[in-house]
Amino acid sequence: MTSLFNEVAPPASDDVPTRRVTITVNGEPRTADIEPRLLLAHLLRQGLKLTGTHTGCDTTNCGACTVLFDGRPVKSCTMLAVQADGHEVTTVEGLASPSGLHPVQEGFKDEHGLQCGFCTPGMMMAAKALLDENPSPTEDDVRWALAGNLCRCTGYQNIVKAVLWAAERLGGPDTEPETEEAS
Amino acid sequence: MYPPRFRYEAPRSLREAITLLQEGGGEAKILAGGQSLIPMLKLRFASPGMLVDINNLPGLDHLTRDGDGTIRIGALCRHEHIERSELITEHQPTIAAAAPLVADPIVRTRGTFVGSVCHADPQGDWAACMIALDGAIVAEGPGGRRSIAARDFVTGPFQNVLASDEIAVEAVIPPPQGEARGGYLKLERRIGDFATAAVAVAVDLRGDQVTRAGIALVGVGGTTIDARDAADALVGSPLSSDAIERAAELAAEAAQPRSDHRGSASYKRHIVRTFTSRILTQIDRSTQKAA
Ligand SMILES: Cc1cc2nc3c(=O)[nH]c(=O)nc-3n(C[C@H](O)[C@H](O)[C@H](O)COP(=O)(O)OP(=O)(O)OC[C@H]3O[C@@H](n4cnc5c(N)ncnc54)[C@H](O)[C@@H]3O)c2cc1C
Ligand code: FES
Ligand code: FES
Numbered sequence: 224m225t226s227l228f229n230e231v232a233p234p235a236s237d238d239v240p241t242r243r244v245t246i247t248v249n250g251e252p253r254t255a256d257i258e259p260r261l262l263l264a265h266l267l268r269q270g271l272k273l274t275g276t277h278t279g280c281d282t283t284n285c286g287a288c289t290v291l292f293d294g295r296p297v298k299s300c301t302m303l304a305v306q307a308d309g310h311e312v313t314t315v316e317g318l319a320s321p322s323g324l325h326p327v328q329e330g331f332k333d334e335h336g337l338q339c340g341f342c343t344p345g346m347m348m349a350a351k352a353l354l355d356e357n358p359s360p361t362e363d364d365v366r367w368a369l370a371g372n373l374c375r376c377t378g379y380q381n382i383v384k385a386v387l388w389a390a391e392r393l394g395g396p397d398t399e400p401e402t403e404e405a406s
Numbered sequence: 407m408y409p410p411r412f413r414y415e416a417p418r419s420l421r422e423a424i425t426l427l428q429e430g431g432g433e434a435k436i437l438a439g440g441q442s443l444i445p446m447l448k449l450r451f452a453s454p455g456m457l458v459d460i461n462n463l464p465g466l467d468h469l470t471r472d473g474d475g476t477i478r479i480g481a482l483c484r485h486e487h488i489e490r491s492e493l494i495t496e497h498q499p500t501i502a503a504a505a506p507l508v509a510d511p512i513v514r515t516r517g518t519f520v521g522s523v524c525h526a527d528p529q530g531d532w533a534a535c536m537i538a539l540d541g542a543i544v545a546e547g548p549g550g551r552r553s554i555a556a557r558d559f560v561t562g563p564f565q566n567v568l569a570s571d572e573i574a575v576e577a578v579i580p581p582p583q584g585e586a587r588g589g590y591l592k593l594e595r596r597i598g599d600f601a602t603a604a605v606a607v608a609v610d611l612r613g614d615q616v617t618r619a620g621i622a623l624v625g626v627g628g629t630t631i632d633a634r635d636a637a638d639a640l641v642g643s644p645l646s647s648d649a650i651e652r653a654a655e656l657a658a659e660a661a662q663p664r665s666d667h668r669g670s671a672s673y674k675r676h677i678v679r680t681f682t683s684r685i686l687t688q689i690d691r692s693t694q695k696a697a
Contacts, residue, residue, distance in 0.1 A: 239411065259414030259457070260447075281407050283445050284598060286512055295486075295515045301444045302516070303437075305414055306459060349512060370597040371510030 249317030286372030336385030338376035409447035438521035475581030500588035584612030
């Protein structure tokens with residue numbers, strides 16, 4: 224068992240208390256001894272080497288660090304890793320399945336929903352949270368749901384299209400097309 | 407950025423939490439949604455010796471309405487739950503209008519209503535709603551429970567009246583005297599920004615008579631401003647364009663804005679006047695339509 228915090232900060236002395244936590248990350252239980260001040264984003268990136276979760280602003284503004292916590296989107300730079308003990312976390316690495324990319328990922332690819340890609344993992348997780356709840360969002364719904372995620376490149380246009388693309392794909396053949404173009 | 411070291415406790419009962427706070431003396435801090443506290447820890451604006459995480463406490467995530475119309479918002483009720491609540495949409499227009507304007511949708515999944523009132527940020531949206539609605543905070547400490555009027559709860563920027571061993575357990579909004587009407591308007595440069603200026607209005611109507619009114623201002627003073635004179639000017643008569651104009655003028659006078667990167671003082675004062683008048687006019691129009 225390693226003390227994950229040791230990998231991201233100067234080694235803690237013996238009298239610094241750590242806690243054992245078990246967090247289900249992308250479906251797999253992961254156990255670690257961590258210092259309570261370790262942020263969830265750092266546990267994921269440095270501890271579990273899941274570097275798909277980005278940290279941009281580190282001040283809760285940009286949403287690049289967005290992951291799903293028990294299914295709801297959270298900014299992982301603004302949550303302590305100990306708080307995730309006993310909970311489920313899904314990162315961008317958990318989107319794809321053995322059978323292929325998640326429709327949200329396909330959508331970003333197909334509609335050119337990214338340029339530098341820095342915001343993309345957070346955007347996709349926020350988008351997944353939206354689609355899990357609302358499988359046929361309007362353009363407005365998508366823009367509202369992504370309002371906590373900043374992109375410095377795309378101007379958002381194609382990100383919105385990518386999410387709508389994914390919604391249509393996820394809707395499958397038996398759902399009523401909502402928009403004129405969808406028919 | 408790493409927060410400073412602290413002792414972390416996640417109690418399972420309110421009793422245990424209060425005991426930990428007592429043990430911590432002034433050194434312990436409550437962690438609710440963490441959407442203000444964790445950024446502050448990282449920026450080292452706060453370095454408490456102990457964090458008492460209240461997220462595992464049972465029975466604090468409620469959002470309910472009593473038979474008499476009293477609304478209760480538990481300490482673990484998140485911004486998002488309020489935004490999605492039919493109870494709020496149906497019965498509490500001031501809070502319903504503010505809910506989608508607090509922070510951004512991801513911050514709203516974690517941040518709590520009560521935590522926001524406790525945080526006492528002069529730019530915070532919920533404290534203003536609470537003042538306009540004559541709301542109260544119920545706090546529990548070693549000596550039991552007490553209720554504190556929202557108006558007296560905040561003592562200054564980022565300061566409230568709670569003792570270091572007290573936990574705010576719920577926010578209480580008293581039943582309206584008649585029909586609850588109101589609104590919330592906020593000027594922000596972009597979603598997730600704090601208010602350049604915002605106005606909370608709550609008006610109770612019986613027939614066309616105003617029975618109770620509250621107006622609170624955000625972003626235009628060192629703390630949330632209770633525009634008492636403006637609200638009092640409305641009580642006891644029907645809403646009329648004259649009364650609305652007068653209340654808007656008094657609200658603008660109550661504002662104490664400062665020029666900063668979000669706008670000049672006179673601009674912010676103008677916004678307060680316009681927003682107050684706009685919300686009241688909207689209420690007046692919809693009342694006339696219903697009559
Ligand atoms: C990017 C961003 C944008 C934001 N924009 C806005 C905005 O537009 N409007 C707005 O109003 N807010 C905004 N916020 C703040 C947000 O609403 C916070 O959720 C809120 O201020 C604090 O609630 P919390 O539950 O997260 O509290 P925490 O961060 O956990 O705690 C805040 C403070 O309150 C104390 N506290 C919390 N709960 C209790 C309790 N039950 N009893 C006693 N003390 C308690 C804590 O000890 C701490 O001092 C924003 C935050 C971010 C990160
Ligand atoms: S890194 Fe977490 S919000 Fe920007
Ligand atoms: S693609 Fe570069 S920040 Fe969004």
